[in-house]
Amino acid sequence: MRKLTFICALAILLGISTAAFAGVQSIKVSGDINTYGVWSQYDTFYRDSAGNDVSPDTTFWATTIGLNFDADLTENVSGHLRLVNQRLWDYDDADTTAMDIGIAEAYVTLQNMLYEPLTLTIGRQPLYYGRGFIIGSNVIDPESTIDGYAEVSQYDAFDAIKAELDYESCKVDLVYSKINENGISSEDDIDMWLVNLGYTNEDFYNSEAEVYYVGHYDSNRGSVATINLVQSNFPGTVPATYGRVVERVPSYETHTIGARGSLVPIENLSLFGELAYQFGDYGVANRDAANNIIGVKTVDVSALGGEVGADYLFADVTGEPKIGLTYSYREGEDYNNYPAEQGDYDAFYTPFMRKSDTVIYGQNGRYFGNFLNSVDDDDTAWDTNMHQILVTGSIKPLAYWDINDVNLEAKYAHFIFEEPPISGAEDEAGDELDILLTYDYTEDVQFGLTTAWFWPGDYYDRGQPNNQADAELTTQVVGSCKVTF
Numbered sequence: 001m002r003k004l005t006f007i008c009a010l011a012i013l014l015g016i017s018t019a020a021f022a023g024v025q026s027i028k029v030s031g032d033i034n035t036y037g038v039w040s041q042y043d044t045f046y047r048d049s050a051g052n053d054v055s056p057d058t059t060f061w062a063t064t065i066g067l068n069f070d071a072d073l074t075e076n077v078s079g080h081l082r083l084v085n086q087r088l089w090d091y092d093d094a095d096t097t098a099m100d101i102g103i104a105e106a107y108v109t110l111q112n113m114l115y116e117p118l119t120l121t122i123g124r125q126p127l128y129y130g131r132g133f134i135i136g137s138n139v140i141d142p143e144s145t146i147d148g149y150a151e152v153s154q155y156d157a158f159d160a161i162k163a164e165l166d167y168e169s170c171k172v173d174l175v176y177s178k179i180n181e182n183g184i185s186s187e188d189d190i191d192m193w194l195v196n197l198g199y200t201n202e203d204f205y206n207s208e209a210e211v212y213y214v215g216h217y218d219s220n221r222g223s224v225a226t227i228n229l230v231q232s233n234f235p236g237t238v239p240a241t242y243g244r245v246v247e248r249v250p251s252y253e254t255h256t257i258g259a260r261g262s263l264v265p266i267e268n269l270s271l272f273g274e275l276a277y278q279f280g281d282y283g284v285a286n287r288d289a290a291n292n293i294i295g296v297k298t299v300d301v302s303a304l305g306g307e308v309g310a311d312y313l314f315a316d317v318t319g320e321p322k323i324g325l326t327y328s329y330r331e332g333e334d335y336n337n338y339p340a341e342q343g344d345y346d347a348f349y350t351p352f353m354r355k356s357d358t359v360i361y362g363q364n365g366r367y368f369g370n371f372l373n374s375v376d377d378d379d380t381a382w383d384t385n386m387h388q389i390l391v392t393g394s395i396k397p398l399a400y401w402d403i404n405d406v407n408l409e410a411k412y413a414h415f416i417f418e419e420p421p422i423s424g425a426e427d428e429a430g431d432e433l434d435i436l437l438t439y440d441y442t443e444d445v446q447f448g449l450t451t452a453w454f455w456p457g458d459y460y461d462r463g464q465p466n467n468q469a470d471a472e473l474t475t476q477v478v479g480s481c482k483v484t485f
Contacts, residue, residue, distance in 0.1 A: 171197075253280045322395070
């Protein structure tokens with residue numbers, strides 16, 4: 001409730017400031033209210049350490065509320081504020097965190113800064129480049145009020161400073177973002193840098209091209225207790241169990257360079273592609289042949305990622321059907337050889353990729369680090385170590401009867417591990433089918449129904465049930481209602 005009181009006081013102060021200062025030209029208020037009903041049925045996919053079926057059968061309702069304030073100040077200066085509340089219905093902690101209001105976005109835009117082509121944006125702001133393959137979202141659930149269902153979280157912005165140089169067909173973006181600030185010390189922070197150069201040419205197949213550099217520096221690596229095998233004051237051989245020393249794990253620093261492009265070679269056909277290479281240093285625990293931690297070390301990062309695809313719209317067909325095909329690739333590390341114990345670390349790391357492409361496997365793999373945390377400890381995340389083939393289609397099914405406010409969309413995805421997380425295991429991660437139906441009741445109200453099925457692949461059927469997953473069908477149904485104003 002302290003946050004709510006603070007926000008109310010801030011709103012009153014804003015109103016006083018509006019009346020007192022002629023610099024405030026106008027303030028626009030808008031917002032949205034989203035309600036979700038979620039049912040998940042995972043059959044026998046999850047088992048505990050004794051092999052007992054503990055598959056969740058989850059039903060819950062959640063509401064997220066966003067309130068936007070857009071202020072035009074003095075010439076070329078504007079401000080944006082987005083306040084958010086998100087909670088489960090009848091949440092047990094409703095009197096504390098569930099009723100809090102947080103700041104999802106808050107930034108100031110300064111146009112023609114220093115000289116005309118330069119725009120400066122400072123504060124918590126959305127960042128999305130290309131198709132979001134590298135930079136697309138920074139999803140968090142700061143109050144844990146929606147029980148980890150991060151796909152519907154309204155918090156996905158970056159605390160950043162962005163400078164944009166816009167020369168009509170050419171554009172340069174320079175971005176610095178603080179991802180994690182752990183106190184005033186910089187020794188345990190996470191920072192990100194971005195340089196993006198874009199070019200558009202409407203006369204050449206409506207094409208666009210971008211090249212970019214993304215730096216990611218993670219010094220929040222923690223520490224490990226290592227076995228000190230060398231003791232100068234001990235002659236001879238020292239037992240491996242002697243002398244535990246706490247050592248800090250070196251930082252994880254990656255540099256990603258890439259290029260992206262798209263064009264429309266013929267009417268209604270869009271082609272796109274992206275390729276990126278990642279290099280840097282990865283701090284890890286150093287292990288001996290018996291898997292004992294004997295120290296820390298830094299290994300080289302070297303990994304590839306990319307995607308290519310096409311979309312085609314049948315504009316002259318009733319219902320305007322659209323089909324798409326996308327192949328995405330993120331290189332993976334051989335996790336069976338003690339992570340990065342030998343040679344380069346080959347996992348392509350994309351912590352700020354767009355929101356997941358599918359609602360079951362993609363979502364769980366993205367936000368829990370594997371299919372679902374503690375399900376299969378050997379699993380790897382959706383946005384690394386993965387081949388993904390995604391087929392999409394959409395149509396307005398009632399357009400024949402001149403009803404154009406209903407849209408039907410389908411997604412089929414096939415997932416293959418680039419490196420099987422377990423030695424000798426199959427690399428087939430599974431298949432997913434999502435059916436999404438939306439109905440625009442009015443211009444301001446939209447109802448949605450999503451039904452999804454995931455068929456785990458052969459990797460999850462290894463004949464070892466303890467702490468692992470069965471290859472059984474999983475199902476999820478999500479109903480939603482969105483009101484915008």
